Amino acid sequence: MSELRQPAPANDRETATHRDDKLELRLWLRLLTCSNLIEQNVRGALRLQFDTTLPRFDLLAQLDRAPDGLTMSELSARMMVSNGNITGLADRLVEEGLVKRTPSQRDRRSSHISLTPAGKKAFDAMTPVHESWVDRMMAGLSRQDMQQLFQLLGKLKQSVHQNAVDADQGEKK
Amino acid sequence: MSELRQPAPANDRETATHRDDKLELRLWLRLLTCSNLIEQNVRGALRLQFDTTLPRFDLLAQLDRAPDGLTMSELSARMMVSNGNITGLADRLVEEGLVKRTPSQRDRRSSHISLTPAGKKAFDAMTPVHESWVDRMMAGLSRQDMQQLFQLLGKLKQSVHQNAVDADQGEKK
DNA sequence: CGATATTATTTTAAGTATAAAATAAATTCC
DNA sequence: GGAATTTATTTTATACTTAAAATAATATCG
Numbered sequence: 001m002s003e004l005r006q007p008a009p010a011n012d013r014e015t016a017t018h019r020d021d022k023l024e025l026r027l028w029l030r031l032l033t034c035s036n037l038i039e040q041n042v043r044g045a046l047r048l049q050f051d052t053t054l055p056r057f058d059l060l061a062q063l064d065r066a067p068d069g070l071t072m073s074e075l076s077a078r079m080m081v082s083n084g085n086i087t088g089l090a091d092r093l094v095e096e097g098l099v100k101r102t103p104s105q106r107d108r109r110s111s112h113i114s115l116t117p118a119g120k121k122a123f124d125a126m127t128p129v130h131e132s133w134v135d136r137m138m139a140g141l142s143r144q145d146m147q148q149l150f151q152l153l154g155k156l157k158q159s160v161h162q163n164a165v166d167a168d169q170g171e172k173k
Numbered sequence: 174m175s176e177l178r179q180p181a182p183a184n185d186r187e188t189a190t191h192r193d194d195k196l197e198l199r200l201w202l203r204l205l206t207c208s209n210l211i212e213q214n215v216r217g218a219l220r221l222q223f224d225t226t227l228p229r230f231d232l233l234a235q236l237d238r239a240p241d242g243l244t245m246s247e248l249s250a251r252m253m254v255s256n257g258n259i260t261g262l263a264d265r266l267v268e269e270g271l272v273k274r275t276p277s278q279r280d281r282r283s284s285h286i287s288l289t290p291a292g293k294k295a296f297d298a299m300t301p302v303h304e305s306w307v308d309r310m311m312a313g314l315s316r317q318d319m320q321q322l323f324q325l326l327g328k329l330k331q332s333v334h335q336n337a338v339d340a341d342q343g344e345k346k
Numbered sequence: 347c348g349a350t351a352t353t354a355t356t357t358t359a360a361g362t363a364t365a366a367a368a369t370a371a372a373t374t375c376c
Numbered sequence: 377g378g379a380a381t382t383t384a385t386t387t388t389a390t391a392c393t394t395a396a397a398a399t400a401a402t403a404t405c406g
Contacts (some may be wrong), residue, residue, distance in 0.1 A: 023319050024311045025304055030326045035208035036253045037333045045338045080209045085363055109371045109384045131198055133338045138197045140332025146196050149325045153203045159313025160210045165218045165306045255394055260356055282354045282401045
C-alpha cells in the first residue's frame with residue numbers, strides 16, 4: 001500500500017518497475033538492487049584501501065573460518081561459484097603468497113587450501129575494516145529491523161532451496 | 174527415505190559463519206546467499222529453457238519497460254553495471270537481432286537502444302515463464318512476509334545509499 | 347570566440363564466471 | 377579382482393565484468 005518514496009532519484013533497475021507488478025518480482029528486483037549496491041561498495045572500498053578484490057577477500061574469509069583448510073569443492077560450495085572458478089582464484093592467491101595448497105594424504109585427487117601466515121596477516125588487517133563498512137551501510141536500520149530482515153531472509157533462503165527451478169527437480173528416477 | 178527430506182545440508186557461505194558474529198555481517202552474508210541462490214536458479218533456467226543468459230534477459234527487460242529506448246548510460250545505471258559492459262552486451266544482442274541502435278539526433282555521442290520486433294517477441298515469450306520461476310521460489314513466503322521483506326529492503330537500500338563507502342564520500346570540495 | 351571542463355561511449359587489459367569436456371583417483375558392485 | 381560408476385579437480389572456450397585510459401562531442405565560462 002503506502003510506499004516509502006526514495007529521497008534520491010535512484011534510477012536503478014527496480015525503481016523503474018511499475019508499481020502494480022507482481023510482488024514476488026518486485027521483491028526479487030529490490031533484493032538484487034540491495035545486494036548489488038552493497039557488493040559494489042565493498043568491491044570499490046577493497047580496491048581503494050587494500051588493492052584487492054572481493055572474490056579474493058571472500059576466499060580468504062572462507063579459509064579464516066576453517067583453520068584446517070578447505071578442499072576446492074568445499075570452497076566452491078561455500079562461495080557458491082563453479083569449481084573451475086576456484087581453480088583460477090586459488091592459483092592467483094597462491095602466486096600472491098596468501099594461500100597454500102597441501103595435497104591430501106587420504107585422497108590423491110584433492111588438496112587442502114589454507115592461509116599462509118602472510119595470508120592470515122593480510123586478512124586480519126582487512127576484516128575489521130570490512131566489518132565497519134558493512135556496519136556503516138546498515139546504520140539506517142534498527143536492531144529490530146535487522147533481526148526481522150535476517151529472519152525473513154532465512155525464510156526466503158529456505159523457500160528457494162525447497163522450490164529450486166533447476167536440474168534435479170520434479171523428476172526422480 | 175521420506176519424501177519430506179530436508180533440502181540438503183546447505184554448506185554455504187553464511188551457514189558457516191559463527192552464530193555470535195556481528196548481526197550486520199550475518200545479515201549481509203545471508204542477503205548475498207539469497208541473491209546468489211535466486212540468481213543461479215534463474216540463470217540455469219534461462220539457459221535450459223531459452224538458451225540465453227541473465228545479463229541479456231536483463232537488458233531486454235530494461236528496454237521492454239522503456240518503449241522509446243534507452244541510451245547506453247541509462248542502461249548502465251539501471252542495470253548497475255559499468256558502461257563498458259553495456260557496450261559488449263548490446264553488441265551481442267544487436268548481432269542476435271534482438272536489439273537495435275539508433276544514433277541520437279540531438280547528441281552525436283549517444284545512441285538509443287531499443288527492442289527489435291524479434292527482441293520484443295523473444296522477451297514476451299520469456300517474461301511470464303521467468304515470473305513463474307520467481308513466484309515459485311518465493312512460494313514459501315506469505316503475502317505479509319513479502320510485503321514486510323520488501324519494506325525492510327527498501328529501508329536497507331536507502332541506508333546504503335546514504336552511507337555509501339566509496340568515492341565522493343566525506344570529502345566535498 | 348576559444349580554452350577548459352564535462353559527458354557519452356568505446357577500447358583495453360586483466361580478472362571473474364560459467365558450462366562442458368577431460369583427467370584421474372576413489373568407490374561400488376558383481 | 378576388475379568393470380562400471382562416482383567424485384574431485386583441471387582445462388577449455390566463451391561470456392561477463394570491471395577500472396582505467398582513450399575518443400569524441402557537448403557544455404561552460406571568461
